[in-house]
Amino acid sequence: MNENQASYTAILRQQRRQWNQQLIRVLLILGVVFISFAVVELFDIERMADGIPAIVTLLSEMLPPDFSRFPNWIEPIVDTLAMSVAGTAIAVALSLPLCLLAARNTTPHPIIFHVARTVLNVTRAIPELILGMILVAAVGFGKLPGTLALGLHSVGMLGKFFAESIELCNPAPVEAARAAGSTEPQVIVHSILPQVFPQMADVTFYRWEYNFRASMVLGAVGAGGIGLEIISALRILKYQQVSALLIVVLVMVTIVDGLSNYLRKGFVK
Structure with missing residues (x-):
């Protein structure tokens, strides 16, 4: 019984270690993603907010489509x-x-x-x-x-x-x-x-x-x-x-x- 418990504990410990390693990898990837967002200025809320009206205006100027050519x-x-x-x-x-x-x-x-x-x-x-x-x-x-x-x-x-x-x-x-x-x-x-x-x-x-x-x-x-x-x-x-x-x-x-x-x-x- 003790041997079975020890084996079960070892399996749990190995799984926990694997989950921790996976979690570290995911956190590292997310860190790189957020750094990339910052580099390309996706967190510049003011600039993004100013751009939305311009996009709406541009879309309105594209309508209706002109197929004359x-x-x-x-x-x-x-x-x-x-x-x-x-x-x-x-x-x-x-x-x-x-x-x-x-x-x-x-x-x-x-x-x-x-x-x-x-x-x-x-x-x-x-x-x-x-x-x-x-x-x-x-x-x-x-x-x-x-x-x-x-x-x-x-x-x-x-x-x-x-x-x-x-x-x-x-x-x-x-x-x-x-x-x-x-x-x-x-x-x-x-x-x-x-x-x-x-x-x-x-x-x-x-x-x-x-x-x-x-x-x-x-x-x-x-x-x-x-x-x-x-x-x-x-x-x-x-x-x-x-x-x-x-x-x-x-x-x-x-x-x-x-x-x-x-x-x-x-x-x-």
């Missing part, structure tokens, strides 16, 4: 959609060879593994907006720099997820293929890619959704698309057109999300 927005909408599709396709094409080099179970050499991982980290670290600004300066305004910015930035994200999927695949089919005398390309094509293809397709479609939204932000740096129309309307204080454009963007994002979900169901089973 909608025929002129059709081409930018198509451009935005094309930029997201082309940028995602570029990212997939570049990510596939890089992910094979960045996965521990398919890379030919540790040095190549670290080089590939560094390339993925670099492309992922530079935001597409900064890439867009650099590429606009390099190749001029328009859809091309926006598409390239989306593609290059997406390489880092897609390549990382692809490589992690390859590393987590079931090793049994891979070992069986190698034992049967298959070459390394045959092992990759017949034993690895069939396992990770659903995950790759899933991540690709999610990235396409993200790229569609990001392509609108790139309009701020002159990279074309519907984002450029929004920035232009804001600059000339056409707030009713801005609200109409935001409604158009909302509808397009909903359509893209629905289409992405439909395509994802076809590939991910």
Whole structure:
């Protein structure tokens, strides 16, 4: 009986210690959150109170939405959609060879593994907006720099997820293929890619959704698309057109999300 009580007491003591550790972690995170709130001036009540009437005034100036220029927005909408599709396709094409080099179970050499991982980290670290600004300066305004910015930035994200999927695949089919005398390309094509293809397709479609939204932000740096129309309307204080454009963007994002979900169901089973 004493041994059971001692064991029970030890279990309670361990659980209490774990709860205390969790509580300390939560308090530390909350402390960081509150410090962040203070740094960004969220606790500046006077400034926040002054801003609320300005927001209400701005919203009133955005009503009713002005769709009079909608025929002129059709081409930018198509451009935005094309930029997201082309940028995602570029990212997939570049990510596939890089992910094979960045996965521990398919890379030919540790040095190549670290080089590939560094390339993925670099492309992922530079935001597409900064890439867009650099590429606009390099190749001029328009859809091309926006598409390239989306593609290059997406390489880092897609390549990382692809490589992690390859590393987590079931090793049994891979070992069986190698034992049967298959070459390394045959092992990759017949034993690895069939396992990770659903995950790759899933991540690709999610990235396409993200790229569609990001392509609108790139309009701020002159990279074309519907984002450029929004920035232009804001600059000339056409707030009713801005609200109409935001409604158009909302509808397009909903359509893209629905289409992405439909395509994802076809590939991910």
